[in-house]
């Protein structure tokens with residue numbers, strides 16, 4: 001009745017790192033109110049995930065399995081999730097703020113008349129409410145949003161909450177075969193297109209090397225790919241580069257792109273417009289490489305190099321490789 | 328096809344926002360409002376579908392203050408045919424309450440397709456579209472970049488981490504819009520004039536009791552001023568040293 005329920009997302013049997021962050025936060029909240037925390041996993045043939053999830057200290061792991069739930073289905077996952085919510089009647093539901101999390105959380109909120117705070121940076125819990133801190137107005141303002149419905153739902157901003165492995169007693173496992181009827185599903189997943197070269201998504205990367213109009217054209221990104229590879233990161237882009245057709249929208253960082261929070265963000269040939277800034281200002285460390293010493297990006301970058309990126313980036317790649325002993 | 332597009336006004340994204348003296352709202356003085364960019368993308372997709380399917384009609388539904396009518400007019404000029412302006416000077420920051428009012432109105436129209444933005448870039452709540460769909464018991468695909476229409480079926484493309492989910496759905500359906508491949512058309516003067524003659528119905532909302540409220544707004548701590556490490560290639564070794572020893576990120 002008083003419990004915390006955390007939705008642990010998996011795709012193709014891989015658990016999302018941000019779900020483990022949510023689980024750790026769920027455990028901390030449960031401790032504060034003296035209740036239990038349950039990890040809910042939906043999918044098919046996912047028994048083997050229990051080990052990894054258990055490290056983060058849930059009291060219960062609820063496995064909802066059905067062969068029609070192997071891939072995400074908005075209708076199917078909502079129905080399976082709701083079945084568990086109705087049984088558990090949790091006080092708080094936490095979901096990682098991923099594409100799947102952002103899709104499913106409002107559906108559950110609607111079905112149980114619950115308040116939903118999205119993209120939370122911090123959560124306080126009291127007897128009858130939660131107060132979520134979240135960025136609003138493109139990160140220019142922080143909001144404290146109080147939710148007083150009997151169940152409260154929050155999606156958590158990835159890369160924000162600390163994961164915490166604990167050694168407690170093993171969780172109890174509940175297995176559920178949900179009462180779902182795939183023939184009634186209306187939005188039907190026909191397939192998942194993956195790019196030819198599998199690439200880490202900017203929203204999940206811990207290092208991003210991003211290029212803007214200063215890259216001059218699509219060919220320019222080769223040197224960014226090399227630097228990203230050397231740093232173990234992925235490539236991002238400004239809207240100017242995406243609108244020019246040099247890079248796919250999936251890589252766009254900013255207000256109408258992705259909001260990222262890596263450890264290291266290297267902005268190359270990006271001026272630092274406010275709409276770009278709001279997408280990356282949460283990065284732990286920002287490096288800017290720009291030939292214009294007056295570029296706004298230097299006002300909020302931690303480290304800057306003024307210079308021609310076509311010279312600086314290859315030099316930086318060489319230096320990083322040297323550091324990691326790859327050359 | 329009957330298409331609805333829900334649009335909201337947001338402060339122009341490039342302007343500074345100031346917290347009002349009550350500490351819980353934004354000072355409206357001097358703030359310019361624009362159509363939420365994701366709602367504009369949604370409208371663009373709706374207009375493209377309308378151009379493909381003869382006899383289609385686009386209705387705007389907007390729950391905004393009286394003086395926000397200018398955004399409704401602009402959206403009419405971009406390509407909508409008529410509008411329902413539900414007037415409220417103080418729209419509560421409670422997505423469920425807002426969704427219920429919109430759902431009540433949308434139910435009346437028996438729309439084949441209802442478009443929302445994936446989120447409004449004021450409070451970034453990222454939920455109203457999916458909530459409305461669930462209230463109306465309609466299928467819903469969120470965060471779509473674009474669509475293909477053929478033989479009464481719609482294929483919708485939804486970006487996920489590292490890929491694209493491809494959905495197929497038969498109307499009636501709700502979509503929430505991500506930025507996609509299409510640029511929003513810019514209304515010409517002639518269209519802006521014509522928009523003034525398009526019908527706008529006005530209504531009053533009935534809000535349910537709130538379950539969410541803003542208790543405080545504050546400014547995030549500013550990022551500490553950074554440093555220019557140096558100029559050109561010579562600065563690279565020092566940058567790498569700082570990233571390694573000071574920032575400890577590589």
Ligand SMILES: Cc1cc2nc3c(=O)[nH]c(=O)nc-3n(C[C@H](O)[C@H](O)[C@H](O)COP(=O)(O)OP(=O)(O)OC[C@H]3O[C@@H](n4cnc5c(N)ncnc54)[C@H](O)[C@@H]3O)c2cc1C
Pocket residue numbers: 211212213214215237238239240241252253254255256257258268269270271272273274275276279289290291292295307308309310340364
């Ligand atoms: C509603 C709205 C939403 C938006 N959303 C986004 C968003 O999500 N993401 C986003 O990025 N933008 C967004 N924008 C656009 C934003 O305002 C800027 O136009 C955009 O970020 C500029 O991209 P840029 O920095 O790559 O290009 P520019 O501003 O043109 O900057 C290019 C930079 O490259 C430097 N440069 C050029 N050549 C070199 C070289 N050889 N070596 C080193 N430096 C060089 C230049 O000095 C310059 O600073 C949005 C705008 C609006 C109105």
Ligand SMILES: Nc1ncnc2c1ncn2[C@@H]1O[C@H](COP(=O)(O)O)[C@@H](O)[C@H]1O
Pocket residue numbers: 333334335363365366388389390391418422425429442443444445446447448450451452453454455456
């Ligand atoms: N007051 C409103 N009037 C009309 N549409 C709205 C309103 N609030 C939200 N919406 C729609 O819901 C989408 C998501 O908003 P939100 O969940 O508030 O981020 C927006 O992009 C609009 O399409």
